[in-house]
Amino acid sequence: MIIEQAKNVLTIEAQSILGLIERIGPEFEKAVETILKAKGRVILTGMGKSGLVARKISATLNSTGTSSLFLHPAEAIHGDLGMATPDDVILAISSSGHTSEINRILPILKNMGAKIILFTGGLDSPMADISNIVIDVGVEREACPLGLAPTASTTAALAMGDALAVVLLNQRRFNKDDFRRFHPGGSLGERLAFKVKEVMLTDDHIPTVPLGSKVGQAIEEINEKKIGATLITGKDQRLEGIISDGDLRRALINKENIYEMKVEEIMSLSPRTIDEDETSAEALGLMELHAITHLVVVDEQRRVKGVLHLHDLLGREGFIPNAAINSATRTHS
């Protein structure tokens, strides 16, 4: 009985979403175009459970590149309407289309010049009449008995909100960099929010050999520090070049007995650098742009302050930022 009831609920909720598929049409396209053209933000509004759904859709829009905020309909008539501008698009959610608090604010917002998109099952409701775009999220039945709580209808509205957010994301060609910008709290985003100086390798962890050293010495340094490269420094730790695993491979192919050669004979002369106060996101962008895995952190006089490997940005197991451990020992595997 319990399993049967649970299955019934899930079936009803699943059907509520499947039922939306056939109804996606020109109105949805108009909604997307309206939001894309808008100079302002998308302001979500809804009461009760629909309000909670509106909050979630607002959060999803913000995460995916569409500036959005939530306006509580009851607070709106006590002053919060001031947050809306004629450039904004209002996205109202009401299962029945008869929610009195929303009915009170929509005419004001429309008079202001804001475009109104409505998610509702009440296609012939007053709210639908006043809205510019009406998206049908009606369901055939609710899963919860006696109307104690909206269930299938809120699921449908939530799913339609996700559809809108994802389509907007694709239309805006929202990319990985944008994602980083909008996800500072996420696992990857959290790392990328750190300053370079907080994640770079410093002091003894920097693989470095002085100018004039033999390549064999550089190989030992690369082997010991295990980041696939060593810096070549001159006077006052100024950066002169870098030898990476790739440089070594190329030298082995073209030259004999590289162990006895001087590092300056095979090093790359212009390693990519970054300032220690830049963000990790910026560092990752540079690595992607130049298809490299290392950045050297230098000061204004090109003195080496640290080195950054791609793995430090994407996260090693047990990664703890420098800010927390203040240059404590780290072992890279």
Add this chain to the structure above:
Amino acid sequence: MQLLTAPRGLIVDIITPFTKGGAIDGPGLRKLLNRVSPHAQAVFLASPHTGEGKSLHTEHRVELLEQAIPAMAQYPIPILVWVTQDNEADSRRTTIALKGVIEKRGYMGDLFWVDTPLYYHSNRGLPDLYKALCSVVGKPYILHNDPEFINGLTRPLKRNNIRTAVLKELISLKEITGLIFSGSLDRAHNYHKACRRRPNFRIYDGEELHFLDHPSTSGVVSLGANLAPKAWEKIIQSSLDLSAHKKDYPDHLRQIWELGDYLRDMRDIYLQAPTPILKETLSDMGIIETPICTSQFEDTRESKARLKELMIRFGDYGRRESVTSQSD
């Protein structure tokens, strides 16, 4: 023909009251209609189960509608009448006779014919049948699909449900505005899918328990509303208009929960023999003249006593309440 949108909400499956002489109890019917109509979105006359429609010949149904019209003229809600007879010709004849009543009485209210097509016709050719019917009967149809009812026929058809593909064809006729549905949840989903291109097409729960468990957004056909129309009204409002109850807070949910339990308990009691138990209770309440039914039923005294006790507890049982709500 003026096309109507089928109502949404509570459709009361009205019992058919009889006098001792076997005629339609007009005053009783009107008292009952006056009692339930303020709380309903439609009333359903001569329904196959509660309304004993299977036993009502054309003349009975004509008389029933004639007696109902004076009461219903004062309420802005539609009347649904079951027009099905044993065969296609009789069903058509009944519908035309009922149409004559409306014309004779000058009834201006909304009215829908309810038909159970599989009672007398197979799935094959149904769309053509309705094309022909719609051109002569002058009012829109609501179809009735009830597999158990069809299974009970002495000469059951191969299929006891309207085929989904057939329904899809049927709803292309604008005169077919809704469907009273009994059956499995899966079939309900398929029917809804078939009807999506008609946004105002209604699919009502033909079984109260279905609606109480997982309310459809069109509404329900309720027999219990003969006894407890206010309670059903509240449940309907709660289920179909989810945002309109703020005034009832903070105990809205508790109220609805208790009412839901009440209606379930009530249903459990009258399920044994719905029509006689409802009639006996309404008769005891002084609303209808007699509890006479068209067929004999087993002893229902115990159920009636339990029902009375339950209704008293919820304030739905009282001769005074029933008398003051009469307008005739």
